[in-house]
Amino acid sequence: MNEIAQELNRQIQQENPHIYELLSDLGKDLYFPKGILTQSAEAKQKAHRYNATIGIATEHDQPMFLPVIQETLINYDPKNLYPYAPPAGKPELRHLWREKMIKENPSLKEKSFSNPIVTNALTHGLSIVADLFVNENDPLILPDKLWGNYNLIFGIRRGAKSITFPFYTKDGTFNTAGMKEAILSKKDHGKAVLLLNFPNNPTGYTPNEQEASEIVDALREIAQQGMNLVVVTDDAYFGLFYEDSIKESLFAKIANIHPRILAIKADGATKEDFVWGFRVGFITYACEHPAVLTALENKTLGIIRGTISSASHPSQTFLINALQSTEFEAQRAEKFELLKKRACRVKQILDQGDYNDAWGYYPFNSGYFMCLKLQGVKAEALRLHLLEHYGVGVISLGDNDVRVAFSCVEEQELKQLFDLIYQGFKDLIGQKI
Numbered sequence: 001m002n003e004i005a006q007e008l009n010r011q012i013q014q015e016n017p018h019i020y021e022l023l024s025d026l027g028k029d030l031y032f033p034k035g036i037l038t039q040s041a042e043a044k045q046k047a048h049r050y051n052a053t054i055g056i057a058t059e060h061d062q063p064m065f066l067p068v069i070q071e072t073l074i075n076y077d078p079k080n081l082y083p084y085a086p087p088a089g090k091p092e093l094r095h096l097w098r099e100k101m102i103k104e105n106p107s108l109k110e111k112s113f114s115n116p117i118v119t120n121a122l123t124h125g126l127s128i129v130a131d132l133f134v135n136e137n138d139p140l141i142l143p144d145k146l147w148g149n150y151n152l153i154f155g156i157r158r159g160a161k162s163i164t165f166p167f168y169t170k171d172g173t174f175n176t177a178g179m180k181e182a183i184l185s186k187k188d189h190g191k192a193v194l195l196l197n198f199p200n201n202p203t204g205y206t207p208n209e210q211e212a213s214e215i216v217d218a219l220r221e222i223a224q225q226g227m228n229l230v231v232v233t234d235d236a237y238f239g240l241f242y243e244d245s246i247k248e249s250l251f252a253k254i255a256n257i258h259p260r261i262l263a264i265k266a267d268g269a270t271k272e273d274f275v276w277g278f279r280v281g282f283i284t285y286a287c288e289h290p291a292v293l294t295a296l297e298n299k300t301l302g303i304i305r306g307t308i309s310s311a312s313h314p315s316q317t318f319l320i321n322a323l324q325s326t327e328f329e330a331q332r333a334e335k336f337e338l339l340k341k342r343a344c345r346v347k348q349i350l351d352q353g354d355y356n357d358a359w360g361y362y363p364f365n366s367g368y369f370m371c372l373k374l375q376g377v378k379a380e381a382l383r384l385h386l387l388e389h390y391g392v393g394v395i396s397l398g399d400n401d402v403r404v405a406f407s408c409v410e411e412q413e414l415k416q417l418f419d420l421i422y423q424g425f426k427d428l429i430g431q432k433i
């Protein structure tokens, strides 16, 4: 059992053993991990200069937002705000999101897939996947660069056994061979859940066309060998593709490729439309048989009804309004360009070679983040040092990796941010610049 969970249990037991006895097995296992949120909370206190920890985007010292959403908040009809929304979400929103999915993923035109069902954003969509498809000890296969919350969603809540494989090959491409090997290591189990997240948190990497085709071929081959696969694409940062990567979701490429493969797309407005607190996401299934899609939809509704009952109505209304606005695309494109410029500027700064003795960086081409790979200094030590001495917040991941959210730092400030990180590195390694 996790140490933090043990400590929480000890405290409850000490104060009132009866309450401890009342806890379910899951209740005993649960804890709030010291992860990105804890590091972000510290940064909120101390990172008075740059806070590059958080998974949102900012601009002019406030959250980035689309005027089509912000400017209309006083204009809504009460009937579109106050009543319950249906458990599956507002039909109009589901329809609009489906249309958007097809427009942005042209391969989906020929595929059979469900209507998106509204979730309380992506975390909830992923937890529905866990509830529907993961039994205790079922393998969850995922690359070793990952969003830490998967552990709570799949591991702690449902008892999935995580099997990770190295994200990159030596050449800095996506490691499809490692993925295939990891899945096939569980062949005797008969089934596995594969979880892929592109643009990736934390690396900011999305595969190119060739890598994507290799992933699809590998999955098809595994299915042909008789293994059943749930392939979940976590498309939280969908659309933020800046360079030579695929521009469609892998969901579109994996949908309907083999009867033993169930492709599931978890996506939402959270990151793509800069509405993190609205909590609107979607879960979508791909299968050639409409009856299966209907049954899965009904099972999903069962979970929604039994947990949150229905998602927020106002948030769905705001999103409908935005999706229908003629200015929506242009405003999104504007924010896209802004984030793309930041990503390119980061690469330019790092490629100047000023910091080569301190770190390398993992290939990135998309999303909100990029990751440094430190040489000779521990990531957590550098994070704390930067907070204490320079008012700079970054996220430490494992021993050597530092995640920098360029989504939260203005383009013209990026050079100084990396200079300060370098300064902090040099302090720790005991040299002066």
Ligand SMILES: Cc1ncc(COP(=O)(O)O)c(C=O)c1O
Pocket: 055, 120, 121, 122, 123, 124, 147, 197, 200, 201, 234, 236, 268, 270, 271, 276, 281
């Ligand atoms: C990869 C990834 N998936 C899912 C989420 C959760 O998204 P939401 O806020 O929509 O639940 C995040 C949030 O940071 C994320 O980085």
